[in-house]
Amino acid sequence: MKYDVIMRIGVKLVLPFILLFAFYVHFHGDYGPGGGFQAGVMMAGMLILYAIVFGNDALNRVAPRSFVERCVPLGALLFASVGLIGPYFGYRYLDYAPLSTNSIHAREWGILLVELGVLITVAATMTSIYYAFTERGQS
Amino acid sequence: MEAYILMALLLLLTIVTIAIVFQRSLFAVVILAGIYSFLMATAMIVLDAVDVAMTEAAVGAGVATVFFLASLHLTRAREYPRPRAVWLPLFVAGVVGAALIGGTYDLPLFGSAASPIHQHIAPHYLNESMGETGVPNVVTAVLADYRSIDTLGETTVIFTAGIGIMVLLRGRRRRRGEDKDDVDPGARET
Numbered sequence: 001m002k003y004d005v006i007m008r009i010g011v012k013l014v015l016p017f018i019l020l021f022a023f024y025v026h027f028h029g030d031y032g033p034g035g036g037f038q039a040g041v042m043m044a045g046m047l048i049l050y051a052i053v054f055g056n057d058a059l060n061r062v063a064p065r066s067f068v069e070r071c072v073p074l075g076a077l078l079f080a081s082v083g084l085i086g087p088y089f090g091y092r093y094l095d096y097a098p099l100s101t102n103s104i105h106a107r108e109w110g111i112l113l114v115e116l117g118v119l120i121t122v123a124a125t126m127t128s129i130y131y132a133f134t135e136r137g138q139s
Numbered sequence: 140m141e142a143y144i145l146m147a148l149l150l151l152l153t154i155v156t157i158a159i160v161f162q163r164s165l166f167a168v169v170i171l172a173g174i175y176s177f178l179m180a181t182a183m184i185v186l187d188a189v190d191v192a193m194t195e196a197a198v199g200a201g202v203a204t205v206f207f208l209a210s211l212h213l214t215r216a217r218e219y220p221r222p223r224a225v226w227l228p229l230f231v232a233g234v235v236g237a238a239l240i241g242g243t244y245d246l247p248l249f250g251s252a253a254s255p256i257h258q259h260i261a262p263h264y265l266n267e268s269m270g271e272t273g274v275p276n277v278v279t280a281v282l283a284d285y286r287s288i289d290t291l292g293e294t295t296v297i298f299t300a301g302i303g304i305m306v307l308l309r310g311r312r313r314r315r316g317e318d319k320d321d322v323d324p325g326a327r328e329t
Contacts (some may be wrong), residue, residue: 017285025193030274033189035282041197048205069305076298079291094287104273112272114290121294125301126202132308133209 004053013055026119030108031067036115040122047123048130056134065135068127075121082113141185148182176200185234190278260273 022042051059072084086095096110097103152175159171176199177289247254264281274280282290 003290029279030276032276033193033278035190035279038190038193038197041202043193045197045201045205048202052205072301074306076291076294077288079294083287083291092290107274107284108270111279114283114287115279118290118294121298121301127298128301129206129304130209133206133213133303136213136308 036118040119043123044126047127065131068124071124075117079117152178165216173200173204
């Protein structure tokens with residue numbers, strides 16, 4: 001598909017909006033449908049669409065395979081370490097209360113951070129599964 | 140009106156499922172599975188479960204379809220011929236199906252407010268979550284606040300699945316005759 005002009009230009013036009021929508025779904029998760037998981041899948045979908053049209057080498061320049069694979073545990077670790085803030089200040093595990101003096105703000109921050117962890121793990125897992133499938137037997 | 144839309148969607152789901160069973164080309168099966176997921180997502184929207192619908196559309200219809208196509212790239216795109224004996228599998232499938240249909244008679248009626256799930260903790264979430272957490276979307280409040288340890292577990296499951304696939308598919312594809320080279324790389328020179 002490397003030489004299909006309509007495909008290349010169309011996808012290039014669409015990609016930033018997919019990314020923007022993914023961020024919208026993530027940061028708007030408290031108010032509307034969606035959250036870190038859905039946003040992560042959309043982000044991975046954007047990267048996979050890019051790879052399908054422009055090839056894996058182009059994706060490797062944008063999101064190198066080693067970096068993506070390191071992000072898989074990073075998200076889960078971020079989630080687990082946000083939970084540790086609670087016990088450090090004498091609250092229970094995954095209690096968001098110490099993040100801010102205002103309890104609503106603390107929850108808002110805690111939920112955003114935790115969902116960011118979900119987003120990183122989901123997006124990285126989906127992208128590295130794509131890498132694993134398409135680059136098998138080529139190295 | 141809603142019930143009729145739902146019935147039409149479920150009818151289409153049945154048709155797609157039957158088409159998947161009788162289809163031999165795996166490429167067509169993958170596309171039909173994507174259609175199945177989109178129909179399912181639409182049914183979820185009709186049932187007002189927008190969060191689930193979004194996940195179904197993104198994962199089931201989007202990413203999963205790409206993964207299936209990518210795995211077809213590694214395997215053959217055509218199903219192997221059907222085995223001769225179909226009676227035993229048919230019998231097992233019939234018994235399991237009958238047991239499942241029998242089980243639905245013990246379930247509470249669809250949408251019934253008196254069902255056990257609406258008596259326990261769900262009313263508390265629906266009524267109190269706005270005051271307790273300040274998060275307007277109840278689904279997010281339950282996922283990331285009330286049940287955040289469960290969500291941590293789910294993230295760990297995704298992480299484990301990703302690591303498993305990476306370990307399984309890592310490395311060169313080994314062809315016949317190459318095994319000897321792998322054991323002793325210097326043997327080729329002699």
